[in-house]
Amino acid sequence: MQHTRRQWMVQHEWMVKPMKQTEWIQGEGVLVWLSEVFSSLGTGLYLVSIFLNNWWGALIGYFIVVGIKLPLHFVYLGRPFRFWRALPPFTGAWRTSWIARGFFFTTLYAGFGLIQLITSYLILYPTGLDSSVVNTIFVVDITAKILAGITVVLTAIYCGFMMSFCKSVPFWNTGMLPIVIMNAGIADGLALMIGVGLYFGGVDVMMLEAVTRILLLVNILLIATYLLNATYGTDTAKLSAKELISGKNALPFWVGVAIAGIAIPLAVSLAPYFMGEVSHSVQIFAIVCHTAGAFALKYCILNVGYYKPLLYSEMRK
Protein backbone atom coordinates (compact mmCIF):
# COMPACT_ATOMS: atom_id res chain seq x y z
CA MET A 1 0.00 0.00 0.00
CA GLN A 2 1.34 3.40 -0.97
CA HIS A 3 1.49 5.74 2.02
CA THR A 4 1.25 9.46 1.65
CA ARG A 5 2.39 12.30 3.84
CA ARG A 6 -0.12 13.26 6.46
CA GLN A 7 -0.45 16.94 7.04
CA TRP A 8 -1.81 16.60 10.56
CA MET A 9 1.49 15.27 11.78
CA VAL A 10 3.45 18.27 10.67
CA GLN A 11 3.06 20.05 14.01
CA HIS A 12 5.52 17.65 15.62
CA GLU A 13 7.88 17.32 12.71
CA TRP A 14 10.40 18.51 15.18
CA MET A 15 13.87 17.57 16.35
CA VAL A 16 14.24 15.33 13.31
CA LYS A 17 16.74 17.77 11.90
CA PRO A 18 18.93 20.34 13.67
CA MET A 19 16.61 22.95 15.19
CA LYS A 20 17.70 26.45 16.11
CA GLN A 21 17.62 27.62 19.68
CA THR A 22 15.41 30.69 19.74
CA GLU A 23 14.97 31.38 23.45
CA TRP A 24 18.15 33.42 23.74
CA ILE A 25 18.12 35.30 20.45
CA GLN A 26 14.62 35.72 19.01
CA GLY A 27 11.79 37.85 20.37
CA GLU A 28 12.54 38.65 24.00
CA GLY A 29 15.71 36.61 23.56
CA VAL A 30 17.28 39.69 21.97
CA LEU A 31 17.59 40.97 25.55
CA VAL A 32 19.88 38.05 26.43
CA TRP A 33 22.06 38.85 23.43
CA LEU A 34 22.27 42.53 24.41
CA SER A 35 22.88 41.73 28.06
CA GLU A 36 25.72 39.38 27.12
CA VAL A 37 27.30 42.04 24.92
CA PHE A 38 27.07 44.70 27.62
CA SER A 39 28.40 42.21 30.14
CA SER A 40 31.43 41.68 27.95
CA LEU A 41 31.95 45.40 27.29
CA GLY A 42 31.39 46.50 30.88
CA THR A 43 33.44 43.82 32.61
CA GLY A 44 36.28 44.28 30.10
CA LEU A 45 36.35 48.04 30.58
CA TYR A 46 36.14 47.82 34.37
CA LEU A 47 38.91 45.24 34.56
CA VAL A 48 41.26 47.25 32.35
CA SER A 49 40.39 50.44 34.25
CA ILE A 50 41.21 49.12 37.72
CA PHE A 51 44.39 47.67 36.31
CA LEU A 52 45.34 51.09 34.94
CA ASN A 53 43.90 52.92 37.93
CA ASN A 54 41.49 54.90 35.79
CA TRP A 55 38.48 55.97 37.81
CA TRP A 56 36.34 57.18 34.91
CA GLY A 57 36.85 53.98 32.97
CA ALA A 58 35.93 51.97 36.06
CA LEU A 59 32.80 54.08 36.57
CA ILE A 60 31.65 53.63 32.97
CA GLY A 61 32.43 49.88 33.06
CA TYR A 62 30.51 49.54 36.32
CA PHE A 63 27.56 51.45 34.90
CA ILE A 64 27.47 49.25 31.78
CA VAL A 65 27.32 46.10 33.91
CA VAL A 66 25.04 47.26 36.70
CA GLY A 67 23.03 49.90 34.88
CA ILE A 68 22.56 48.20 31.50
CA LYS A 69 23.47 44.49 31.53
CA LEU A 70 21.64 43.60 34.74
CA PRO A 71 18.36 45.40 33.90
CA LEU A 72 18.33 43.83 30.42
CA HIS A 73 18.62 40.35 31.87
CA PHE A 74 16.11 41.22 34.56
CA VAL A 75 13.52 42.33 32.00
CA TYR A 76 14.09 39.13 30.02
CA LEU A 77 13.10 36.89 32.92
CA GLY A 78 9.57 35.51 32.70
CA ARG A 79 9.09 36.31 36.39
CA PRO A 80 11.59 39.11 37.03
CA PHE A 81 10.47 40.00 40.54
CA ARG A 82 11.41 36.53 41.73
CA PHE A 83 15.04 37.07 40.70
CA TRP A 84 16.17 36.93 44.34
CA ARG A 85 15.27 33.26 44.38
CA ALA A 86 18.37 32.65 42.25
CA LEU A 87 20.64 34.12 44.92
CA PRO A 88 22.08 32.42 47.99
CA PRO A 89 20.86 31.82 50.67
CA PHE A 90 17.52 31.32 48.88
CA THR A 91 19.00 28.68 46.61
CA GLY A 92 21.89 26.26 46.65
CA ALA A 93 21.78 26.00 42.86
CA TRP A 94 25.09 27.83 42.44
CA ARG A 95 26.71 24.45 43.09
CA THR A 96 25.74 23.32 39.58
CA SER A 97 24.05 26.18 37.72
CA TRP A 98 26.17 28.66 35.80
CA ILE A 99 23.33 31.13 35.57
CA ALA A 100 22.92 31.06 39.38
CA ARG A 101 26.67 31.56 39.70
CA GLY A 102 26.46 34.42 37.21
CA PHE A 103 23.71 36.19 39.16
CA PHE A 104 25.70 35.68 42.35
CA PHE A 105 28.99 36.97 40.91
CA THR A 106 27.28 39.98 39.35
CA THR A 107 25.55 40.85 42.62
CA LEU A 108 28.82 40.59 44.53
CA TYR A 109 30.53 42.67 41.87
CA ALA A 110 27.81 45.31 42.11
CA GLY A 111 28.59 45.61 45.84
CA PHE A 112 32.40 45.48 45.75
CA GLY A 113 32.56 47.65 42.61
CA LEU A 114 30.47 50.35 44.26
CA ILE A 115 32.69 50.38 47.37
CA GLN A 116 35.80 50.53 45.16
CA LEU A 117 34.42 53.43 43.13
CA ILE A 118 33.59 55.40 46.30
CA THR A 119 36.92 54.75 48.02
CA SER A 120 38.94 55.41 44.85
CA TYR A 121 37.04 58.67 44.37
CA LEU A 122 37.83 59.74 47.95
CA ILE A 123 41.50 58.97 47.36
CA LEU A 124 41.58 60.78 44.03
CA TYR A 125 39.70 63.82 45.27
CA PRO A 126 40.54 64.09 49.00
CA THR A 127 38.28 66.46 50.91
CA GLY A 128 40.38 67.31 53.95
CA LEU A 129 39.85 63.97 55.63
CA ASP A 130 41.75 62.97 58.75
CA SER A 131 44.93 60.96 57.93
CA SER A 132 43.75 57.91 59.91
CA VAL A 133 40.52 57.94 57.90
CA VAL A 134 42.51 58.23 54.66
CA ASN A 135 44.65 55.24 55.72
CA THR A 136 41.51 53.20 56.38
CA ILE A 137 40.12 54.26 53.01
CA PHE A 138 43.35 53.06 51.36
CA VAL A 139 43.00 49.65 52.96
CA VAL A 140 39.31 49.41 52.03
CA ASP A 141 40.10 50.56 48.49
CA ILE A 142 42.78 47.92 47.94
CA THR A 143 40.54 45.20 49.39
CA ALA A 144 37.55 46.33 47.33
CA LYS A 145 39.70 46.49 44.19
CA ILE A 146 40.88 42.93 44.68
CA LEU A 147 37.39 41.62 45.42
CA ALA A 148 35.77 43.65 42.62
CA GLY A 149 38.53 42.48 40.27
CA ILE A 150 37.91 38.82 41.11
CA THR A 151 34.12 39.09 40.87
CA VAL A 152 34.24 41.08 37.63
CA VAL A 153 36.39 38.33 36.05
CA LEU A 154 33.88 35.74 37.24
CA THR A 155 31.05 37.89 35.86
CA ALA A 156 32.89 38.09 32.55
CA ILE A 157 33.42 34.36 32.20
CA TYR A 158 30.09 32.99 33.39
CA CYS A 159 28.27 33.73 30.10
CA GLY A 160 30.72 31.54 28.21
CA PHE A 161 30.48 28.71 30.72
CA MET A 162 26.69 29.03 30.84
CA MET A 163 26.57 28.33 27.10
CA SER A 164 29.35 25.77 26.96
CA PHE A 165 27.55 23.67 29.61
CA CYS A 166 24.71 22.94 27.15
CA LYS A 167 25.35 19.53 25.59
CA SER A 168 22.15 20.08 23.64
CA VAL A 169 23.88 22.69 21.46
CA PRO A 170 27.10 21.12 20.16
CA PHE A 171 28.49 24.39 18.75
CA TRP A 172 28.54 25.86 22.25
CA ASN A 173 29.45 22.69 24.08
CA THR A 174 33.20 23.23 24.00
CA GLY A 175 35.77 24.52 26.46
CA MET A 176 36.94 26.97 23.79
CA LEU A 177 33.82 29.13 24.01
CA PRO A 178 34.48 30.73 27.44
CA ILE A 179 38.04 31.50 26.33
CA VAL A 180 36.87 33.12 23.08
CA ILE A 181 34.31 35.20 24.98
CA MET A 182 36.74 36.19 27.74
CA ASN A 183 39.49 37.25 25.34
CA ALA A 184 37.05 39.19 23.17
CA GLY A 185 35.69 40.87 26.33
CA ILE A 186 39.12 42.11 27.41
CA ALA A 187 39.84 43.36 23.88
CA ASP A 188 36.47 45.17 23.90
CA GLY A 189 37.32 46.69 27.28
CA LEU A 190 40.68 47.91 25.99
CA ALA A 191 39.03 49.48 22.95
CA LEU A 192 36.58 51.34 25.17
CA MET A 193 39.48 52.32 27.44
CA ILE A 194 41.18 53.98 24.49
CA GLY A 195 37.99 56.00 24.05
CA VAL A 196 37.99 56.93 27.75
CA GLY A 197 41.67 57.90 27.43
CA LEU A 198 40.98 60.08 24.40
CA TYR A 199 38.20 61.88 26.25
CA PHE A 200 39.47 62.15 29.83
CA GLY A 201 43.22 61.78 29.23
CA GLY A 202 45.57 60.18 31.75
CA VAL A 203 45.91 56.98 29.70
CA ASP A 204 48.82 55.82 27.57
CA VAL A 205 46.83 55.27 24.37
CA MET A 206 49.86 53.93 22.47
CA MET A 207 50.42 51.25 25.08
CA LEU A 208 46.71 50.32 25.01
CA GLU A 209 46.80 50.02 21.24
CA ALA A 210 49.81 47.73 21.45
CA VAL A 211 47.98 45.43 23.88
CA THR A 212 44.77 45.60 21.79
CA ARG A 213 46.79 44.54 18.77
CA ILE A 214 48.03 41.44 20.55
CA LEU A 215 44.56 40.59 21.81
CA LEU A 216 43.05 41.04 18.35
CA LEU A 217 45.62 38.67 16.90
CA VAL A 218 44.87 36.18 19.67
CA ASN A 219 41.18 36.73 18.88
CA ILE A 220 41.69 35.75 15.25
CA LEU A 221 43.55 32.64 16.34
CA LEU A 222 40.93 31.70 18.91
CA ILE A 223 37.92 32.24 16.64
CA ALA A 224 39.60 30.34 13.80
CA THR A 225 40.44 27.44 16.12
CA TYR A 226 36.94 27.49 17.55
CA LEU A 227 35.38 27.27 14.09
CA LEU A 228 37.84 24.65 12.93
CA ASN A 229 37.14 22.64 16.04
CA ALA A 230 33.41 22.81 15.24
CA THR A 231 33.94 21.56 11.70
CA TYR A 232 35.62 18.46 13.13
CA GLY A 233 32.80 17.97 15.62
CA THR A 234 29.28 16.59 15.24
CA ASP A 235 27.18 17.23 12.14
CA THR A 236 25.22 19.82 14.09
CA ALA A 237 28.32 21.76 15.18
CA LYS A 238 29.54 21.59 11.58
CA LEU A 239 26.24 23.03 10.41
CA SER A 240 26.60 25.94 12.84
CA ALA A 241 30.15 26.70 11.68
CA LYS A 242 29.10 26.43 8.05
CA GLU A 243 26.23 28.83 8.59
CA LEU A 244 28.68 31.37 9.97
CA ILE A 245 31.27 30.98 7.27
CA SER A 246 29.12 30.69 4.18
CA GLY A 247 25.48 30.48 5.21
CA LYS A 248 22.75 32.82 6.42
CA ASN A 249 24.95 34.33 9.12
CA ALA A 250 27.96 34.91 6.91
CA LEU A 251 27.13 38.63 6.58
CA PRO A 252 27.17 39.46 10.31
CA PHE A 253 30.17 37.18 10.73
CA TRP A 254 32.39 38.52 7.96
CA VAL A 255 31.24 42.13 8.01
CA GLY A 256 30.52 42.44 11.73
CA VAL A 257 33.03 40.18 13.43
CA ALA A 258 35.87 39.85 10.92
CA ILE A 259 35.94 43.28 9.26
CA ALA A 260 34.40 45.69 11.80
CA GLY A 261 35.40 43.84 14.96
CA ILE A 262 38.90 42.73 14.04
CA ALA A 263 40.33 43.94 10.70
CA ILE A 264 39.54 47.67 11.05
CA PRO A 265 40.69 48.05 14.70
CA LEU A 266 43.79 46.00 13.89
CA ALA A 267 44.58 48.14 10.84
CA VAL A 268 44.09 51.35 12.85
CA SER A 269 46.31 50.08 15.66
CA LEU A 270 49.01 49.18 13.12
CA ALA A 271 48.69 52.44 11.16
CA PRO A 272 51.15 54.47 13.31
CA TYR A 273 53.93 52.10 12.19
CA PHE A 274 53.36 53.01 8.57
CA MET A 275 51.75 56.44 8.41
CA GLY A 276 52.61 58.14 11.67
CA GLU A 277 50.03 59.11 14.27
CA VAL A 278 46.37 58.62 13.35
CA SER A 279 43.74 61.26 14.05
CA HIS A 280 41.29 61.00 16.94
CA SER A 281 38.36 60.63 14.59
CA VAL A 282 39.96 57.57 12.98
CA GLN A 283 40.64 56.12 16.43
CA ILE A 284 37.04 56.73 17.46
CA PHE A 285 35.87 55.11 14.23
CA ALA A 286 37.99 52.06 15.12
CA ILE A 287 36.45 51.94 18.63
CA VAL A 288 32.94 52.11 17.17
CA CYS A 289 33.80 49.30 14.73
CA HIS A 290 35.33 47.22 17.53
CA THR A 291 32.19 47.66 19.64
CA ALA A 292 29.97 46.76 16.69
CA GLY A 293 32.12 43.64 16.35
CA ALA A 294 31.35 42.74 19.97
CA PHE A 295 27.62 42.88 19.18
CA ALA A 296 28.13 40.83 16.01
CA LEU A 297 30.22 38.13 17.70
CA LYS A 298 27.63 37.37 20.36
CA TYR A 299 24.83 37.58 17.81
CA CYS A 300 26.56 35.08 15.57
CA ILE A 301 27.34 32.61 18.35
CA LEU A 302 23.81 32.74 19.75
CA ASN A 303 22.11 32.69 16.38
CA VAL A 304 23.81 29.56 15.06
CA GLY A 305 23.10 27.54 18.20
CA TYR A 306 21.47 24.43 16.75
CA TYR A 307 20.05 21.62 18.88
CA LYS A 308 21.24 18.13 18.08
CA PRO A 309 18.30 16.30 16.46
CA LEU A 310 16.77 13.34 18.26
CA LEU A 311 16.34 11.29 15.13
CA TYR A 312 18.84 11.51 12.36
CA SER A 313 19.56 9.56 9.22
CA GLU A 314 22.07 7.08 10.70
CA MET A 315 19.52 5.98 13.26
CA ARG A 316 17.06 5.05 10.54
CA LYS A 317 19.31 2.46 8.98
Next chain:
Amino acid sequence: MKWGMVIDLAKCMRCHGCVAACRIEHFLPFSIAWVKLIAYEVEDKNVVDVTTYAVRCNQCKEAPCIDVCPTEATHRRDDGIVDINSDLCIGCRYCVIACPYQNRTFLSKDKLVNYFPNHAKTRFEKMREKKYPHQIGTTEKCNFCAERIDEGLPKGLKPGQDRAATPACVNTCQARALTFGDLDDPNSEVSKLIVERKATQLHADYGTDPSVYYVDGKIGGKSNIAPEDARTGSHIKEFSSVEKRAKEIFSQSK
Protein backbone atom coordinates in the same frame (compact mmCIF):
# COMPACT_ATOMS: atom_id res chain seq x y z
CA MET B 1 10.26 3.61 44.28
CA LYS B 2 11.26 5.12 40.93
CA TRP B 3 8.59 5.62 38.31
CA GLY B 4 9.33 4.75 34.74
CA MET B 5 7.60 4.14 31.42
CA VAL B 6 8.07 1.70 28.60
CA ILE B 7 6.85 2.66 25.12
CA ASP B 8 6.28 -0.11 22.63
CA LEU B 9 6.89 1.51 19.27
CA ALA B 10 5.54 -1.45 17.35
CA LYS B 11 2.21 -1.30 19.16
CA CYS B 12 1.71 2.45 18.82
CA MET B 13 -0.93 3.09 16.20
CA ARG B 14 -0.26 6.83 15.97
CA CYS B 15 -3.74 7.83 17.05
CA HIS B 16 -2.40 10.83 19.03
CA GLY B 17 -4.66 9.76 21.91
CA CYS B 18 -1.82 10.28 24.41
CA VAL B 19 -1.29 13.82 23.13
CA ALA B 20 -4.98 14.59 23.56
CA ALA B 21 -5.22 12.88 26.97
CA CYS B 22 -2.31 14.91 28.27
CA ARG B 23 -3.86 18.10 26.94
CA ILE B 24 -7.10 17.35 28.73
CA GLU B 25 -5.49 16.15 31.95
CA HIS B 26 -3.34 19.25 32.31
CA PHE B 27 -5.61 21.73 30.56
CA LEU B 28 -2.78 22.56 28.20
CA PRO B 29 -2.95 25.69 26.11
CA PHE B 30 -3.30 25.01 22.41
CA SER B 31 0.30 25.86 21.56
CA ILE B 32 1.84 23.51 24.09
CA ALA B 33 2.19 19.74 24.02
CA TRP B 34 3.93 17.90 26.83
CA VAL B 35 3.67 14.64 24.92
CA LYS B 36 4.66 14.65 21.28
CA LEU B 37 4.59 12.19 18.45
CA ILE B 38 7.54 13.12 16.35
CA ALA B 39 6.69 12.61 12.72
CA TYR B 40 9.30 11.62 10.21
CA GLU B 41 9.42 9.97 6.86
CA VAL B 42 10.60 6.45 6.21
CA GLU B 43 11.47 5.59 2.66
CA ASP B 44 11.61 2.04 1.41
CA LYS B 45 11.72 1.05 -2.25
CA ASN B 46 10.38 4.48 -3.24
CA VAL B 47 7.46 4.13 -0.88
CA VAL B 48 7.42 7.02 1.55
CA ASP B 49 5.72 6.38 4.85
CA VAL B 50 5.24 8.85 7.64
CA THR B 51 5.63 7.31 11.00
CA THR B 52 5.95 8.65 14.52
CA TYR B 53 7.99 8.34 17.65
CA ALA B 54 6.38 9.14 20.97
CA VAL B 55 8.36 11.45 23.25
CA ARG B 56 7.75 13.17 26.53
CA CYS B 57 10.05 14.30 29.35
CA ASN B 58 12.26 11.32 30.11
CA GLN B 59 12.46 12.13 33.85
CA CYS B 60 16.20 11.71 33.43
CA LYS B 61 18.11 10.31 36.38
CA GLU B 62 21.01 12.60 35.45
CA ALA B 63 18.96 15.57 34.33
CA PRO B 64 20.78 18.61 32.94
CA CYS B 65 17.63 20.66 33.47
CA ILE B 66 18.02 20.19 37.23
CA ASP B 67 21.70 21.12 37.14
CA VAL B 68 21.12 24.39 35.31
CA CYS B 69 18.06 25.65 37.17
CA PRO B 70 19.17 28.65 39.23
CA THR B 71 16.33 28.55 41.73
CA GLU B 72 15.95 24.79 42.23
CA ALA B 73 12.46 25.15 40.78
CA THR B 74 13.29 22.07 38.75
CA HIS B 75 13.93 19.29 41.19
CA ARG B 76 13.87 15.52 41.46
CA ARG B 77 11.25 14.03 43.72
CA ASP B 78 12.00 10.99 45.83
CA ASP B 79 10.08 8.87 43.34
CA GLY B 80 12.39 9.97 40.50
CA ILE B 81 9.96 12.35 38.82
CA VAL B 82 11.65 15.56 37.63
CA ASP B 83 9.14 18.21 38.63
CA ILE B 84 8.92 21.98 38.32
CA ASN B 85 7.75 24.19 41.16
CA SER B 86 6.16 26.98 39.13
CA ASP B 87 6.19 29.29 42.15
CA LEU B 88 9.99 29.19 42.20
CA CYS B 89 10.60 29.43 38.46
CA ILE B 90 11.95 32.82 37.34
CA GLY B 91 11.58 32.04 33.64
CA CYS B 92 15.24 32.24 32.70
CA ARG B 93 14.72 29.46 30.10
CA TYR B 94 18.12 27.94 30.75
CA CYS B 95 16.46 24.53 31.22
CA VAL B 96 14.65 24.87 27.89
CA ILE B 97 17.99 25.22 26.16
CA ALA B 98 19.83 22.65 28.27
CA CYS B 99 17.34 19.79 27.79
CA PRO B 100 18.93 17.71 25.04
CA TYR B 101 15.52 16.26 24.20
CA GLN B 102 13.80 19.65 23.94
CA ASN B 103 10.98 18.52 26.18
CA ARG B 104 10.40 21.83 27.91
CA THR B 105 8.31 24.81 26.88
CA PHE B 106 8.41 28.34 28.17
CA LEU B 107 4.88 29.60 28.60
CA SER B 108 4.96 33.10 27.16
CA LYS B 109 1.89 35.33 27.02
CA ASP B 110 1.36 34.61 23.33
CA LYS B 111 1.18 30.87 24.01
CA LEU B 112 -1.77 31.26 26.35
CA VAL B 113 -4.18 32.58 23.73
CA ASN B 114 -7.76 31.41 23.49
CA TYR B 115 -8.45 28.22 21.60
CA PHE B 116 -10.57 30.30 19.25
CA PRO B 117 -8.91 33.69 18.85
CA ASN B 118 -11.25 36.68 19.13
CA HIS B 119 -13.89 34.46 20.76
CA ALA B 120 -14.74 33.82 24.35
CA LYS B 121 -12.92 31.11 26.25
CA THR B 122 -14.31 27.61 25.87
CA ARG B 123 -15.68 25.83 28.93
CA PHE B 124 -12.54 23.77 28.95
CA GLU B 125 -10.38 26.89 29.07
CA LYS B 126 -12.47 28.36 31.87
CA MET B 127 -12.02 25.17 33.86
CA ARG B 128 -8.26 25.41 33.35
CA GLU B 129 -8.14 28.53 35.48
CA LYS B 130 -9.80 26.67 38.35
CA LYS B 131 -8.27 23.23 38.08
CA TYR B 132 -4.82 23.60 36.55
CA PRO B 133 -3.73 27.22 36.33
CA HIS B 134 -0.65 27.68 34.17
CA GLN B 135 1.71 30.46 35.18
CA ILE B 136 2.75 32.72 32.33
CA GLY B 137 6.48 33.37 32.43
CA THR B 138 7.44 29.94 33.69
CA THR B 139 8.54 26.70 32.11
CA GLU B 140 6.50 23.51 31.76
CA LYS B 141 6.91 19.88 30.85
CA CYS B 142 5.46 16.40 31.40
CA ASN B 143 5.50 15.32 35.03
CA PHE B 144 4.32 11.71 34.64
CA CYS B 145 0.96 12.97 36.01
CA ALA B 146 2.49 13.38 39.46
CA GLU B 147 -0.84 14.76 40.73
CA ARG B 148 -2.62 11.49 39.94
CA ILE B 149 0.15 9.48 41.60
CA ASP B 150 0.10 11.71 44.69
CA GLU B 151 -3.67 11.40 44.97
CA GLY B 152 -3.72 7.69 44.33
CA LEU B 153 -0.94 6.42 46.57
CA PRO B 154 -2.51 7.43 49.91
CA LYS B 155 -5.66 5.62 48.80
CA GLY B 156 -3.63 2.47 48.37
CA LEU B 157 -3.78 2.61 44.58
CA LYS B 158 -0.89 1.31 42.48
CA PRO B 159 0.35 3.59 39.71
CA GLY B 160 0.55 1.65 36.49
CA GLN B 161 -2.16 -0.79 37.60
CA ASP B 162 -4.94 1.35 39.01
CA ARG B 163 -6.16 3.81 36.44
CA ALA B 164 -6.84 6.60 38.94
CA ALA B 165 -3.16 6.68 39.90
CA THR B 166 -1.75 6.13 36.42
CA PRO B 167 -0.63 8.80 33.93
CA ALA B 168 -3.44 9.90 31.61
CA CYS B 169 -1.51 9.00 28.46
CA VAL B 170 -1.01 5.42 29.66
CA ASN B 171 -4.69 5.06 30.53
CA THR B 172 -5.83 6.34 27.20
CA CYS B 173 -3.54 4.36 24.93
CA GLN B 174 -5.87 2.06 22.99
CA ALA B 175 -3.00 0.04 21.61
CA ARG B 176 -1.57 -0.54 25.10
CA ALA B 177 1.75 0.72 23.81
CA LEU B 178 2.51 2.52 27.07
CA THR B 179 3.36 0.75 30.33
CA PHE B 180 3.99 2.55 33.58
CA GLY B 181 5.40 1.30 36.85
CA ASP B 182 8.14 1.10 39.43
CA LEU B 183 11.63 0.73 37.99
CA ASP B 184 12.95 -0.26 41.43
CA ASP B 185 10.62 -3.26 41.63
CA PRO B 186 12.09 -6.13 39.57
CA ASN B 187 8.65 -7.72 39.37
CA SER B 188 6.88 -4.67 37.97
CA GLU B 189 5.69 -4.88 34.39
CA VAL B 190 8.05 -2.10 33.32
CA SER B 191 11.10 -3.80 34.84
CA LYS B 192 10.17 -7.11 33.20
CA LEU B 193 9.63 -5.45 29.83
CA ILE B 194 12.97 -3.68 30.06
CA VAL B 195 14.81 -6.93 30.76
CA GLU B 196 12.85 -9.32 28.57
CA ARG B 197 12.43 -7.04 25.58
CA LYS B 198 15.86 -5.46 25.87
CA ALA B 199 14.46 -1.94 26.13
CA THR B 200 16.58 1.03 25.08
CA GLN B 201 16.66 4.63 26.19
CA LEU B 202 16.45 7.53 23.76
CA HIS B 203 20.01 8.71 23.33
CA ALA B 204 21.59 6.86 26.19
CA ASP B 205 24.78 8.41 24.75
CA TYR B 206 23.78 11.77 26.29
CA GLY B 207 24.49 10.31 29.73
CA THR B 208 21.12 11.46 31.06
CA ASP B 209 19.85 7.99 31.99
CA PRO B 210 16.18 8.46 31.00
CA SER B 211 13.36 6.76 32.90
CA VAL B 212 11.42 6.35 29.65
CA TYR B 213 12.36 3.21 27.73
CA TYR B 214 11.50 1.99 24.25
CA VAL B 215 10.91 -1.52 23.04
CA ASP B 216 10.56 -2.81 19.49
CA GLY B 217 10.63 -0.85 16.30
CA LYS B 218 14.11 0.37 15.56
CA ILE B 219 13.89 4.12 15.65
CA GLY B 220 12.70 5.19 12.26
CA GLY B 221 12.87 1.67 10.87
CA LYS B 222 10.26 -0.18 8.86
CA SER B 223 9.73 -2.56 11.76
CA ASN B 224 7.97 0.27 13.53
CA ILE B 225 4.57 -0.76 12.21
CA ALA B 226 1.55 -1.36 14.37
CA PRO B 227 0.44 -4.98 14.70
CA GLU B 228 -2.96 -6.00 13.39
CA ASP B 229 -4.79 -5.83 16.73
CA ALA B 230 -3.43 -2.35 17.39
CA ARG B 231 -4.54 -1.19 13.98
CA THR B 232 -8.04 -2.55 14.28
CA GLY B 233 -8.40 -1.77 17.94
CA SER B 234 -9.87 -5.26 18.48
CA HIS B 235 -8.12 -5.56 21.82
CA ILE B 236 -9.74 -2.49 23.29
CA LYS B 237 -11.85 -3.48 26.23
CA GLU B 238 -12.99 -0.18 27.61
CA PHE B 239 -13.56 3.33 26.46
CA SER B 240 -10.70 5.73 26.33
CA SER B 241 -10.16 7.70 29.52
CA VAL B 242 -10.12 10.85 27.38
CA GLU B 243 -13.81 10.49 26.89
CA LYS B 244 -14.42 9.78 30.58
CA ARG B 245 -12.29 12.69 31.65
CA ALA B 246 -14.03 15.05 29.24
CA LYS B 247 -17.41 14.06 30.64
CA GLU B 248 -16.13 14.56 34.18
CA ILE B 249 -14.81 18.04 33.41
CA PHE B 250 -17.91 19.20 31.61
CA SER B 251 -20.22 17.93 34.32
CA GLN B 252 -18.20 19.93 36.89
CA SER B 253 -18.24 23.09 34.80
CA LYS B 254 -22.02 23.33 34.68
